[in-house]
Amino acid sequence: MHRHFEDELRALKERLVHMGALAERMIAEAVCALVERSSASIDSVMAAELEVNDLHVETDERVVELLALQHPVAADLRLLVMASKISNDLERIGDQAVNVCESTRFLLESPAIKPLIEFPVMAQTVQRMVRDSLDAFVRSDVPLAHSVLDTDDTVDAYKNQVFRELLTYMMGDPRTIQRSLSLILISRNLERIGDHATNIAEEVIYLVQGRDVRHHFEQRKRAANG
């Protein structure tokens, strides 16, 4: 060990923030590929995914090393376990951006069926959720973490709006069914990204307050939807 444990923890946090910035860029570029009909943006997402995957593996290795060498307890121990979970969520956010690109590849083969106004707004919303959840983590900012949980409802509302509109397209013209389905799946990929940011925010609240909000929020959300 060349560095103090505090420095190691700081480096780990920085790595997660870097991963988060990459994941955010992947979301922006995936939706840019869709809206601008640009396959160059798809290539860029695919390249970024390899980087996020490497960071994910490295973070896990680092966490295990620090656990083994430093025997942290209490808050530091929880922080390390949480870093591993956050890294997992960020990696899955990258996967969802790749899924958006895969549907987009199919969509670029045919003309657009409708102007894609909601998608950039939805992407910006979940990008901000990702950024805020990581800021909340770095600064142990519980109110910011709560704001991420609240934004999840906005994302759900966009997803439902996209669904209802595309349903009318499909009903009106069966030739639009496959393309509409791809767009519905993309809106669900973006929703899933919001869910991962929510996971991170819940972990932050747990870390700071020692109160486990994870399943409470999930159940509240389910009750609101159902």
Add this chain to the structure above:
Amino acid sequence: MHRHFEDELRALKERLVHMGALAERMIAEAVCALVERSSASIDSVMAAELEVNDLHVETDERVVELLALQHPVAADLRLLVMASKISNDLERIGDQAVNVCESTRFLLESPAIKPLIEFPVMAQTVQRMVRDSLDAFVRSDVPLAHSVLDTDDTVDAYKNQVFRELLTYMMGDPRTIQRSLSLILISRNLERIGDHATNIAEEVIYLVQGRDVRHHFEQRKRAANG
């Protein structure tokens, strides 16, 4: 500490196996609700989910306690970190079973559009993946873990078959669009369950062989699909 560390690890493994059995039952009952049009099965899935969520929280607590009190190194340390990940995957499998129930609730409001032959087969396939991935974990059985990875292709094939068939229903009769979409989403929920079992199997291979197959498999799968 009243028990030896080995006993603690054994108890932790048993808890995960119990969670896995619950998750498996949730999958079976969710698909039973769909195919038998039984809302009683839905209630049973919802009850099981609360139990899985509690086990998830308890497992995390236990892992953190054991890390703090025992300062495990090497294989034991990795085993604990992995137990936390497996618990996460099992909890998300439970979430997917709940998602199946939510789509099923909508489907039970109208007549069935087609005989649901593929769904029970698909459910049995992913249930076996979940069971095998946990058996592989408990017995450190790498060949069994590899068989789980291989089965993932079968699940994808079912999902694609369901998608193609439902597309023809939607094209032929727009009144079936919403119900077809719900069935497509259910097939994707089952596919996601297979992905979680795959995650567990990859962790087992990593734990036993120290070789990280996680992103290699993901990239191979993507190359095969795309």
